[in-house]
Amino acid sequence: MNQAASNVDPAELAKFSDLAHRWWDPESEFRPLHQINPLRLEWIHGLADLTGKQVVDVGCGGGILADAMARKGAQVLGIDLATKSLKVAQLHALEAGTKGVKYRELSAETLAKEQPELFDVVTCMEMLEHVPDPASVVRACAQMVKPGGWVFFSTLNRNPKSFLFAILGAEYILKLLPKGTHEFARMIKPSELVTWARESGLDAQGFKGMEYNPFTKRYWLSQDTSVNYLLACRKG
Template sequence: MDHTTPQNVDPAELAKFSELAHRWWDTESEFRPLHQINPLRLGWIQQQVPLAGRRVLDVGCGGGILADAMARQGAQVLGIDLATKSLKVAQLHALEAETPNVQYREVSAEALAAEQPGQFDVVTCMEMLEHVPDPASIVRACATLVKPDGWVFFSTLNRNPKSFLFAIVGAEYVLNLLPKGTHEYAKFIKPSELAGYCRQAGLDVQASKGMEYNPLTRRYWLSNDTSVNYALATRKAAA
């Protein structure tokens, strides 16, 4: 990795996820919510753009839950992250599960954008923007990495009293769905802010979706309520 340029990364965030790395693929661990929402996210992405045969980049791939699933849909997937331990877990899982067409690299989105501009049909960046110091920089990198007419998907957390209550107080402290300290409210991003970053980067928002959770049934579903968790599907203008 090139250490000459400052990384758009929070060392405390990397340490947090590295500590939990061995638990990524334990579906009853702290990562249970990611395993539960993965089929929903994957299905929504596939509705916008069928993944089979596409070259796909997953930015902030962590232990590879989404990258692995997209590869199993027939995509050629590269997952990138800066948390070394999480990447090792992703690579190990791909070997054990014999997942075809998936690779992982320890590289920042910005560094890869300088190296491989316009090389991917689809770029995904899920549950990652709320963990970096400069989310707009990641959005710009994703826009650079995708081909003209290609798709970029983002998901993150809205910033309002309800999301504070649900995503931090509820998920981390009451229901213990997530490790305490997973999220920092000040880093949450309003949909209007994320849409602004996208527009500035040359990405047009095509669709948005919210995600809801019922703690009694422990069930997640997609809806039009973007007040807590939400995703944006964006597209780069054709050349």
């Protein structure tokens, strides 16, 4: 089995496939994704101006971000390896009449070989912490983007605070996410992600943190990257 085909955890795919029918229910387990999506979308659009751009969303799931980027005027390809999630994404695009978005079931590594340096923007959100070899996905994202193009990642930091907030708090106490959504050992320190990006030919342009207030149930972007964080990169 080659690296691209093997860089997937069947248990992770099964976990999200079992919930696939609930992707577009804003009160479901995916409520946090619906709530943070406008924040992520505006941050990406503010840096890369999605209008008319060729975009790929790696690990697109049910298409929440891919669909929103298409509505900003981008031509979006969403890729994932979870068949059920992709079917949900395709059905939603059909029902909502979203133009400029399509979906394919394949890995980032496979697409990078198939269509190198084709995309103006690559997004990879909440996906790196779910694969066995995240550095391989970072490399693939770098291969897919055109010189001068943008690559955006979001993931979870690995430290005692993130364990307390993202696992104990979000999954067990506040029940914002299903139990077992994240594994602490798979969380990624910003320094690790920047190293993988740099080794792949990407220049880090800046971080944003994502914070949540359980009392107001509000999310916002900040400079605090200790739990959830986003990284913007450009290809030299």
